[in-house]
Structures are given as structure tokens and as C-alpha cells.
Amino acid sequence: MTRLRTGGVRAAVGAVLALALTGALAGCSSTGGKRAEDARKAAEAQGRAAVDTPRWTFAMVTHSGDGDTFWDIVQKGAKQAAAKDNINFLYAHSDEAQQQAQLIDSYVAKGVDGLIVTLAKPDAMKAAVEKAVKAGIPVITVNSGAEQSKAYGALTHIGQDETVAGEAVGEALDKRGKKKALCVLHEQGNVGHEQRCAGTKKTFDGELVNLYVDGTNMPDVKASIEAKLQSDKDVDAVVTL
Structure with a gap:
């Protein structure tokens, strides 16, 4: 070359x-x-x-x-x-x-x-x-x-500013009257995912709970989200990809 x-x-x-x-x-x-x-x-x-x-x-x-x-x-x-x-x-x-x-x-x-x-x-x-x-x-x-x-x-x-993107998500949840959201992070340690969920938490008037999953194992992702929703009936929104 x-x-x-x-x-x-x-x-x-x-x-x-x-x-x-x-x-x-x-x-x-x-x-x-x-x-x-x-x-x-x-x-x-x-x-x-x-x-x-x-x-x-x-x-x-x-x-x-x-x-x-x-x-x-x-x-x-x-x-x-x-x-x-x-x-x-x-x-x-x-x-x-x-x-x-x-x-x-x-x-x-x-x-x-x-x-x-x-x-x-x-x-x-x-x-x-x-x-x-x-x-x-x-x-x-x-x-x-x-x-x-x-x-x-x-x-x-x-790329996008993940904090700003998260803030927009939080504002959207507020407009829809949501009270408790689950923020799914599909790769442990990924700074973009952390920033996105942190941005959502910053503008969301309700409660935000982070859930870490292995994004390359979709059956595990589905099972983890389902288990969380079944154990916490107050969750009324899910933030994920």
C-alpha cells in the first residue's frame, strides 16, 4: 500500500x-x-x-x-x-x-x-x-x-452525545406521565450506556433503575427484563435499544 x-x-x-x-x-x-x-x-x-x-x-x-x-x-x-x-x-x-x-x-x-x-x-x-x-x-x-x-x-x-440523548428520553417519559423506568445497559462498562442512563435520570421526574444485561445473549436479556418487570410492578417504562 x-x-x-x-x-x-x-x-x-x-x-x-x-x-x-x-x-x-x-x-x-x-x-x-x-x-x-x-x-x-x-x-x-x-x-x-x-x-x-x-x-x-x-x-x-x-x-x-x-x-x-x-x-x-x-x-x-x-x-x-x-x-x-x-x-x-x-x-x-x-x-x-x-x-x-x-x-x-x-x-x-x-x-x-x-x-x-x-x-x-x-x-x-x-x-x-x-x-x-x-x-x-x-x-x-x-x-x-x-x-x-x-x-x-x-x-x-x-456519534451522538449520549448524555443529551438520555436527557431527551427523560423529558419524553415526563411528557407521557411515567413514574418509574427501567434503563437497560447491554454492555457492562460501556461509557456511552452509562451516560445515556445518567442523562435520562437527570431530566426524568420519576425513578430510574439501571439493569445490566449481556446484549449478545438475547434469551438472557429477555429473561432479565421479564424477571425485573414481574418483581417490580411499579415499573411503567423501559429504556433500551
Whole structure:
């Protein structure tokens, strides 16, 4: 691959990385992903890449556990965007923070041209992200860790403010006259989930109770929520994904 590391060229790689990620997120919709897929298929039919740009390699490392359908969709969108923009796309994941950091290190060692990472457990990601930045690899954070992204040296963060999102949920519960809500956190230690539930608690006039479950084990999630609702008849709302 072409090694591109400093100055304006690094900024150019970062810009393409951001565009590719935007395409990945568009892949979650019925229109953006279809356009990327149509462009890829048309290019393949003609025996060429979708665009005539350098063949860069971008890698995405997420905190997804096995069987997490949300991240399956994101990965699919990223692949479509990569095909459209002539990008060699690599993907790896682990719900174990230390393993996720090791995956980032492995891509740095391979000399990828750009990295997309999640910071669900930012403290464990700090050294790995900073190592990538020091190596001159543009990094964009996504989904979680907005507060730490800039401090770690990432170009930008793409995602919502989970505290603000939670506050909106609390306000919505108040408008509906709810009195006691269950806030389901489907990954232990995920800062985004904690912020979302804390934001809900901040604006909700009623009582909010957190419930931790394993989001990759749906039968367990269902059983845990059902058990909580059966044991506490005062709960009249559930906040979850």
C-alpha cells in the first residue's frame, strides 16, 4: 500500500476516511447503502474500481461482541462504502477492552492508512489510539468516547452525545406521565450506556433503575427484563435499544 503520513496528505487520507465512515453510516439506511452497493456492482461489471483513487487500506475496530446485529449492519455499510471508494477495508472486533486495544496495535503494526475505532471503554483504548496517532495513522472515533476522542489525538468523532440523548428520553417519559423506568445497559462498562442512563435520570421526574444485561445473549436479556418487570410492578417504562 502507499504510505501516506504527514501534512496535507495525512489530512487528505483523513478526509477520505471520514467520507468512507459517512458512507458506512449511510449503509444503515435504505438509500445511502443502496447507492454504494449499486456503484460497486456497476464497477465490478465493468471490471474496474468504483473510483480512480489510491488503493488505501482502512481498518475498523469496534467493541462489538459476537452476534451483535447493530455492528453487523455498520460493518456491512462500511464494506459498501469501501468498495465504492476503492478502499481495502479490514474489520475486527472484541467486547473485551484489552483485546480491542491489541487489535488496534496489530493494525498499526501492519501499517494501515487509517483507523476507525470505538471508545466504549476509553481508558483501555488510550495507549493504542495514541500509538496509532504517533505512527502518523489518521484515527477517527465513532459511536462512543466523544469526550476522550480529541484528547487521544483522533481527527474527529462521529456519534451522538449520549448524555443529551438520555436527557431527551427523560423529558419524553415526563411528557407521557411515567413514574418509574427501567434503563437497560447491554454492555457492562460501556461509557456511552452509562451516560445515556445518567442523562435520562437527570431530566426524568420519576425513578430510574439501571439493569445490566449481556446484549449478545438475547434469551438472557429477555429473561432479565421479564424477571425485573414481574418483581417490580411499579415499573411503567423501559429504556433500551
